[in-house]
Amino acid sequence: MAYFKDREEVYQYIGAIFEQALSDPVLGPKFAESGVVLKLVYTDPDSTLVVDMPGGKVYRDQADLKPTVEMFMKADVAHRFWLGKVNIGMALAKGDMRAKGPVPKILKLVPLASSLYPRYRQMLVDDGRQDLAGA
Amino acid sequence: MKAVTMHGLKDVRVEDVPRPEIQEPSDVILRMTTAAICGSDLHLYHDKMPGLLPGSVVGHEFLGVVEEVGSAVRLVEAGKRYVASFYPACGACAACMRHDWRNCPFFAVFGFGEAFGGLHGSQAEYVRVPLADMTLAPVPDSLTDEQALFTGDILSTAFTGVLKSGLQAGQTLAVVGAGPVGLLVVQCAQLVGPSKIFSIDLVPERLKLAQSFGAIPINAAEGDASDAVFEQTGFLGVDVVIEAVGNAKSLETAWSVARTGATIVIVGVLVDEPWPISCGDNWLRALTVKPILGDCLTYRYDILKLIEAGKLRPEAIISHTMRLDDATEAYEMFDSRQATKILLKP
Numbered sequence: 500m501a502y503f504k505d506r507e508e509v510y511q512y513i514g515a516i517f518e519q520a521l522s523d524p525v526l527g528p529k530f531a532e533s534g535v536v537l538k539l540v541y542t543d544p545d546s547t548l549v550v551d552m553p554g555g556k557v558y559r560d561q562a563d564l565k566p567t568v569e570m571f572m573k574a575d576v577a578h579r580f581w582l583g584k585v586n587i588g589m590a591l592a593k594g595d596m597r598a599k600g601p602v603p604k605i606l607k608l609v610p611l612a613s614s615l616y617p618r619y620r621q622m623l624v625d626d627g628r629q630d631l632a633g634a
Numbered sequence: 635m636k637a638v639t640m641h642g643l644k645d646v647r648v649e650d651v652p653r654p655e656i657q658e659p660s661d662v663i664l665r666m667t668t669a670a671i672c673g674s675d676l677h678l679y680h681d682k683m684p685g686l687l688p689g690s691v692v693g694h695e696f697l698g699v700v701e702e703v704g705s706a707v708r709l710v711e712a713g714k715r716y717v718a719s720f721y722p723a724c725g726a727c728a729a730c731m732r733h734d735w736r737n738c739p740f741f742a743v744f745g746f747g748e749a750f751g752g753l754h755g756s757q758a759e760y761v762r763v764p765l766a767d768m769t770l771a772p773v774p775d776s777l778t779d780e781q782a783l784f785t786g787d788i789l790s791t792a793f794t795g796v797l798k799s800g801l802q803a804g805q806t807l808a809v810v811g812a813g814p815v816g817l818l819v820v821q822c823a824q825l826v827g828p829s830k831i832f833s834i835d836l837v838p839e840r841l842k843l844a845q846s847f848g849a850i851p852i853n854a855a856e857g858d859a860s861d862a863v864f865e866q867t868g869f870l871g872v873d874v875v876i877e878a879v880g881n882a883k884s885l886e887t888a889w890s891v892a893r894t895g896a897t898i899v900i901v902g903v904l905v906d907e908p909w910p911i912s913c914g915d916n917w918l919r920a921l922t923v924k925p926i927l928g929d930c931l932t933y934r935y936d937i938l939k940l941i942e943a944g945k946l947r948p949e950a951i952i953s954h955t956m957r958l959d960d961a962t963e964a965y966e967m968f969d970s971r972q973a974t975k976i977l978l979k980p
Contacts, residue, residue, distance in 0.1 A: 603912065
């Protein structure tokens with residue numbers, strides 16, 4: 500059974516952590532510097548996020564932006580990533596994730612993202628979602 | 635004699651040119667009985683290949699009967715039928731000893747211009763064949779011209795591509811391009827026993843042919859080919875990719891369908907196309923990339939045996955047989971993909 504019951508939950512948590520990342524006074528400018536527009540296509544439940552790092556915005560579903568990189572994965576994989584439990588390189592090699600576009604641009608962002616893992620878990624706990632936080 | 639000559643961008647003519655003569659004792663003069671237009675000839679047709687002088691006789695895929703034999707020729711006999719390698723090599727130098735034909739000091743390509751040795755081409759009634767004992771292979775009586783012809787170029791290119799890729803039984807393969815070479819790659823790959831072969835192209839008729847050889851057709855005109863490949867490989871991508879087109883877009887497709895750690899073999903002729911991803915991205919994905927030249931000199935005898943055994947059916951890709959006189963029209967048809975493979979007969 501999938502962690503998220505519907506797309507709204509994906510947006511509520513995964514979308515929110517990206518929004519926090521981009522608005523963070525320290526991390527936000529670093530994400531913006533990357534110049535990356537990241538399109539994330541999730542399945543189970545089907546949902547899409549477009550993360551405009553230079554623009555500092557996160558779009559739900561679609562956006563009229565040409566993505567630098569597109570990534571495809573189950574929403575479960577995204578959730579486990581933000582819990583710090585997914586090695587992206589391994590996930591790409593195993594087929595748990597798929598990337599279209601320059602992979603190095605994404606890998607460069609992983610250290611930035613990793614500093615947000617505790618914040619993601621705390622967000623879930625604060626929302627009473629121990630079921631997700633303990634995944 | 636009549637010959638097909640190239641004069642610039644899409645300017646192909648059939649002209650009378652002097653009949654070739656023996657220049658070196660190791661030469662023979664071969665009366666062409668069947669020649670083909672190769673996909674790489676289209677690079678000349680599009681004026682993309684440097685070093686082709688206007689009026690050059692083109693063509694490098696041919697077969698015929700030997701008419702005259704030079705004094706130093708020991709193996710090739712007049713009156714017999716032979717298929718030519720698209721490039722001669724001496725067979726005696728240090729490079730040839732290690733089957734590194736491209737480094738043979740006598741390496742050249744028939745009908746490919748001054749940058750490739752300035753040899754006259756084979757879309758002509760007669761062809762001078764240098765180093766004939768090495769360049770020519772006898773055609774078994776059991777095989778027709780149509781069956782044996784491609785041994786000298788596109789079939790050996792496909793065969794080499796599959797062998798050099800290291801494709802193993804059970805692995806997955808994507809063949810980018812269902813033109814003549816791509817179709818033959820599908821046939822050759824079946825000898826190894828991959829679990830899935832994807833054939834990617836834009837032309838439905840070519841994809842149908844690939845499907846008849848056992849490939850899963852993917853029409854790249856209908857969507858991103860990589861999506862289809864990833865959906866059918868458990869999100870992994872394929873173990874081996876063989877790129878058989880030779881342009882920037884097909885290189886992008888080839889890289890896009892490869893799994894981490896895949897091998898990509900390039901058999902398409904390239905001129906100035908850029909590398910499709912960064913070197914760093916290539917390293918991160920641990921991709922092995924092998925551009926290859928078809929090794930007909932090494933494999934042609936094995937390939938002829940496979941054709942005789944019915945395990946390869948190269949003649950199945952032939953869509954048209956035309957007169958040498960109609961070469962101008964033939965080039966137009968091939969360039970516009972109205973034809974899959976065209977043979978020319980005198």
